[in-house]
Amino acid sequence: MSMQQLRGESDFDQLPHNIPISAAIADIEEKKGFIDYFVFVIEVKTKGGSKYLIYRRYREFFNLHQILESKYSPEGTEKPGSNTYILPSIPGKVFIGNKQEIAESRIPELNTYMKRLLSLPTWLLLDEALRMFFYQTDQDSQHKPRALRRLRPPTRKVKTVKPKMDIFSSPRAEVMFDFRGNNKTELNLKRGEVIFLLQRVNADWLEGTVNNQTGIFPQSFVKIIKPLPESDPEVEGEGNTYSCLRCFLLTQSGVDTRDVCVQEDLTIQPTYKDLLSRMRNIFKKDDIALNYRDPDGDLIRILDDEDIRLMIKESRGQQDKVKRPVNQFPWELYVTLASDLSVYKTEA
Structure with missing residues (x-):
């Protein structure tokens, strides 16, 4: 069922230009805070044609759903009437398991949830809680994407010197999460592997060698055991701050x-x-x-x-x-x- 079928063309025309009309998860990012967790990096498109990124945790999705259910769900309101609507279902909470794997597995379901949510009738789409969830906050706009899959570094020729595999002296890192490269320039990594570091590509990506293969990979997927001897002056000062x-x-x-x-x-x-x-x-x-x-x-x-x-x-x-x-x-x-x-x- 299309958005126009649910709302009607005249209702859609009356929506403000800054109203979000579509959203999709571009990637997940690990946030190291008092509790380590993953956030979903979401690209939002508005009726006026603008695009921006927002960063939301699963519990923010869940809290939004509870608010909407208490206001509009026929089961959640005391007096069902014209201001009730059957809301899309949201993936349930998971309490045990690898946090990254859980976040990855939720992407298709949350994409479907957002698609159906933003296809609801106009009167519900204008709900303040829903609009604030999809609006870009100051914190969102200041967030620099790290290892965002659609913003990978441009392919470039690099002069690679095959390192001597001295496990005690070579710069190296341990792979913390499985990673599948998108093309021949990107490595495929498996958790637990040791990768030898060759150089820094930019603030988020490194070049290294593992299993006799050389390529680039996102730094956020590895734990540095011994860092590279010198930082790239082009990206110096752009690393994580603690x-x-x-x-x-x-x-x-x-x-x-x-x-x-x-x-x-x-x-x-x-x-x-x-x-x-x-x-x-x-x-x-x-x-x-x-x-x-x-x-x-x-x-x-x-x-x-x-x-x-x-x-x-x-x-x-x-x-x-x-x-x-x-x-x-x-x-x-x-x-x-x-x-x-x-x-x-x-x-x-």
Whole structure:
């Protein structure tokens, strides 16, 4: 069924020029934050003919679907009527498995979901939540695509010198995810392989040798074991930038201090759930509590997102009194055992 059949030609003509009318996933990108996850890189086209990229997590798709169901689904509203509509189905949540494989497998289903969503009647297409989901935010516009499949580097002749395979001294990387090249210039990689690095092609792509084959590949698919000796001056300074979070595990046996590097802006307010999960993974303990120190130096337990907001607010107020590196968060986490209440100051 075409979009015109659902809406009628006159209704379509009345739509604003900036209304999104089609969207397709161009790629997925790994985001290394307090919790590592993948985002879908989506190319959106508007009625006026403009195109732009947006970056959305699966849970943003899921949250949008829940909002629309509560407003318009005949089963979700208390009084079904003229403002109800049968919405397209969305792929369900997956809790176990390789994150990249899960994201890849969702691409066809989410493409179908977006196609059907943007073919709904005009009155529903103008819903604010739906429009905001497909609009390009400032954060979207500032995001630089990394290893976007349709934006691969242009093919060029490179003078390749076959390296001596010295596993102890050669620049090399370990393949973290399977990768299938699109043409003869791109390598096919399998997870676990060691690839010897020859040179950097641009900020996102490297050239290397594996299994007696030489070609290019996206850096985001590998983990660098030994970097190339010199960076390409054309792309110097365009690599990943990291922010540092200092955290402490307080136990009876002493203090374990860690610096956690994440690709998050210093202004971000992470969720309590994400921080708790990350600290459990770092310190390899499940029964823990998150805390921060207030301006008086007392330890305060964190219980929810509102406590996170208060921690960040108080920490920013103390920025002038504490010297930190420019890439370090102004707040610090103190991790304790959930059952240990002796760390808190109590009145006699």
